[in-house]
Amino acid sequence: MADIKGNIKKVKSEMKDGVLLVAVTKTHSVEEINEAIDCGITDIGENKVQEIMDKYDSVKPVRWHMIGHLQTNKVKYIIDKVSLIHSVDSLKLAKEIDKRAAQHDKVMDVLIQVNAAHEESKWGIDPGETGTLINEILESCPNVRICGLMSVAPYADDPDEIRPFFAQVKKLYDEYGKIDHEMIDFKYLSMGMTHDYVTAMEEGSNLIRVGTAIFGARVY
Ligand SMILES: *Cc1c(COP(=O)(O)O)cnc(C)c1O
Numbered sequence: 001m002a003d004i005k006g007n008i009k010k011v012k013s014e015m016k017d018g019v020l021l022v023a024v025t026k027t028h029s030v031e032e033i034n035e036a037i038d039c040g041i042t043d044i045g046e047n048k049v050q051e052i053m054d055k056y057d058s059v060k061p062v063r064w065h066m067i068g069h070l071q072t073n074k075v076k077y078i079i080d081k082v083s084l085i086h087s088v089d090s091l092k093l094a095k096e097i098d099k100r101a102a103q104h105d106k107v108m109d110v111l112i113q114v115n116a117a118h119e120e121s122k123w124g125i126d127p128g129e130t131g132t133l134i135n136e137i138l139e140s141c142p143n144v145r146i147c148g149l150m151s152v153a154p155y156a157d158d159p160d161e162i163r164p165f166f167a168q169v170k171k172l173y174d175e176y177g178k179i180d181h182e183m184i185d186f187k188y189l190s191m192g193m194t195h196d197y198v199t200a201m202e203e204g205s206n207l208i209r210v211g212t213a214i215f216g217a218r219v220y
Contacts, residue, residue, distance in 0.1 A: 002216035024211030086150040098141035111150040150190035159199035166203035
């Protein structure tokens with residue numbers, strides 16, 4: 001079993017001030033997750049609605065993050081469980097989140113997922129469409145608050161190769177964070193996973209999503 005406590009300590013020792021660590025718990029057990037929470041983890045990330053549903057009642061109080069692709073018809077299952085949805089990449093999804101949030105009389109915090117790597121990943125919007133999507137959401141989704149951007153970098157053996165990728169998303173973050181609107185509250189630039197979180201922070205990330213470096217390799 002992974003040394004969860006030691007691993008968290010190591011990751012935290014490498015973190016810059018003001019960066020939020022989201023422990024990515026997909027495939028891991030409730031026992032492992034609760035151990036991480038006992039070691040000071042305040043935020044956990046899952047990429048599947050079903051896993052959130054299965055674990056939700058047994059995990060100690062913590063903030064939940066939806067970090068994976070979210071199907072419109074599943075929004076209703078997690079709207080009252082998660083603090084932040086990282087993976088908004090269409091107006092259709094944002095509208096469904098808005099509708100469900102309104103039913104619960106709440107405002108849902110979301111990030112726009114940007115696919116700066118184009119061909120590498122199926123999810124996320126083209127960087128050039130970021131402004132259009134943000135404006136459409138502001139016009140038609142009063143119960144959705146846009147809190148920043150999220151991106152998944154392509155894998156590279158040498159993280160230096162993906163520096164320009166992170167820099168591009170940071171540039172968009174700085175640009176769109178300037179929009180003056182009550183439902184724009186840019187505070188999270190969600191970039192960086194186990195193999196590239198140090199590079200991501202150097203390029204301006206303030207939220208890292210780390211699974212393997214905390215819990216060890218996933219067994220599917
Ligand atoms: C699984 C996952 C992570 C964590 O990956 P590790 O390499 O295990 O740190 C981060 N972000 C997303 C979107 C993921 O699906």
